[in-house]
Amino acid sequence: MIELRGVAKRFGTNQVLRGIDLSLPKGQSMVIIGGSGTGKSVLLKCILGLVRPDAGTILVDGQDVERTNRDALLARFGMLFQGGALFDSMRVWENVAFRLRRGAKALPKARAREVAVEKLRRVGLKPEVADLFPAELSGGMQKRVGLARAIAAEPEIIFFDEPTTGLDPIMSGVINELIREIVVEMGATAMTITHDMTSVRAIADRVAMLHDGLIRWTGPVSGMDAADDPYLQQFIHGRAKGPIESVR
Amino acid sequence: MIANLLAAIGRPVIAVLAACGRVTLFALEVLSHLLRPPFYLREFGHAVMQIGWNSLPVVAMTALFTGGALALQIYAGGSRFNAESVVPSIVAIGMARELGPVLGGLMVAARVASSIAAEIGTMKVTEQVDALVTLSTNPLKYLVVPRLLAATLVVPVLVAVGDSIGIMGGWLVGISRLQFNSAVYLKNTVDFLEFWDIGSGLVKGAAFGFIVALMGCHFGLNSGRGAQGVGTATKSAVVGASVLILATNYLLTGVFFSS
Numbered sequence: 001m002i003e004l005r006g007v008a009k010r011f012g013t014n015q016v017l018r019g020i021d022l023s024l025p026k027g028q029s030m031v032i033i034g035g036s037g038t039g040k041s042v043l044l045k046c047i048l049g050l051v052r053p054d055a056g057t058i059l060v061d062g063q064d065v066e067r068t069n070r071d072a073l074l075a076r077f078g079m080l081f082q083g084g085a086l087f088d089s090m091r092v093w094e095n096v097a098f099r100l101r102r103g104a105k106a107l108p109k110a111r112a113r114e115v116a117v118e119k120l121r122r123v124g125l126k127p128e129v130a131d132l133f134p135a136e137l138s139g140g141m142q143k144r145v146g147l148a149r150a151i152a153a154e155p156e157i158i159f160f161d162e163p164t165t166g167l168d169p170i171m172s173g174v175i176n177e178l179i180r181e182i183v184v185e186m187g188a189t190a191m192t193i194t195h196d197m198t199s200v201r202a203i204a205d206r207v208a209m210l211h212d213g214l215i216r217w218t219g220p221v222s223g224m225d226a227a228d229d230p231y232l233q234q235f236i237h238g239r240a241k242g243p244i245e246s247v248r
Numbered sequence: 249m250i251a252n253l254l255a256a257i258g259r260p261v262i263a264v265l266a267a268c269g270r271v272t273l274f275a276l277e278v279l280s281h282l283l284r285p286p287f288y289l290r291e292f293g294h295a296v297m298q299i300g301w302n303s304l305p306v307v308a309m310t311a312l313f314t315g316g317a318l319a320l321q322i323y324a325g326g327s328r329f330n331a332e333s334v335v336p337s338i339v340a341i342g343m344a345r346e347l348g349p350v351l352g353g354l355m356v357a358a359r360v361a362s363s364i365a366a367e368i369g370t371m372k373v374t375e376q377v378d379a380l381v382t383l384s385t386n387p388l389k390y391l392v393v394p395r396l397l398a399a400t401l402v403v404p405v406l407v408a409v410g411d412s413i414g415i416m417g418g419w420l421v422g423i424s425r426l427q428f429n430s431a432v433y434l435k436n437t438v439d440f441l442e443f444w445d446i447g448s449g450l451v452k453g454a455a456f457g458f459i460v461a462l463m464g465c466h467f468g469l470n471s472g473r474g475a476q477g478v479g480t481a482t483k484s485a486v487v488g489a490s491v492l493i494l495a496t497n498y499l500l501t502g503v504f505f506s507s
Binding site for chain 2: 045048049050071074075077078079081082083085086087088098099102103149
């Protein structure tokens, strides 16, 4: 279970997060929605320790992430980055097997490659892709390789940062389906940030809306359409007029 | 008016001091990781090839032409005092003590500091550095330590090769254009060159290698967003490394030879 209490972060004069309170039960899939620049990525990075919050507490299974062994904590996480963040200098299989080949439980090269090919197959990529470099792949394929890398070590918690941004609607649907299948199949806890409402409906058990540095609304995805929050309604229906300023 | 003037002078001074502080803290942090596992031997080997082997042609060409030009200049200057015979020894001492390490260091700064800053800067802006962290890999250990170690070890080798080729450049010009006897030229070179002339240049090379990798990695990891951020990081790495090389060269020359 992931729990955030009063998490705040400021960059210079820009107060991005003003005191986030949020909890995500184990095995559930939460999607955080919100406009561009509202601090969704910063929130994920705070949980992972990539950005240090100015105030507040982040607990993973009741343990404060600031006081937990970082390597042990990160070993439980997998993350799919917005642009894939694949290592250009490595072949696809080496990207997927990156974590498997390091640390105390490092696998031999041949076994790591086998696992990588198996994970690539799981995300719908053929074994021939394994020996290509990331630059030789299309955007959708890169995203799938990123997904394979995120699940390679079978993490308990997976984060997805804008998984469908920049993809065509069909490929977006494929990625959404894959995310949902993988999360259910692995029993993982998932947190996704996106502003793609199709993704929200395909991936989420619960939804939280971030606006102006605070959680504006949170609840089950089934309750999203009936909610009476005007900010949420403007966002999910993509209306130009409403309480959220269109020019930020 | 005066306050504005003082503020205008103070701001860049404070900015430079802050940058020096940041680079120093970065260097100390990297050094604290130098002897602690894990060690990434494959990345070290790759860095040795990138920094050492791939820099050989540019360092060799620079040294060859510098040695030749040095011979011509010393011959022209020496002829004013009827001291043309000093050409071989001065070319050798000049190349080993100063021009080999400094020009080699500057060429490596141009080639390697820029490439390290651009590569790591691009990794930073495309979130590859963040990805390393989420994959339980410390970017300082994985990206910085191998490059720093490789540069510190291979730049002295480049300097040694540059010294030899520079002296050969002087010899080629000496025997082809300045009517020196080949055997006499080589004998004068060997007779007057002392071990510390070469040793001091190699120590300088190690210091310059450290500076080049440090500046490339520091500016790369602190690159701003987008293409402009990476461009600025690359420029700052080359300028910073070049200025630090020249300043360190002055300091080391003072320490080695001021007696």
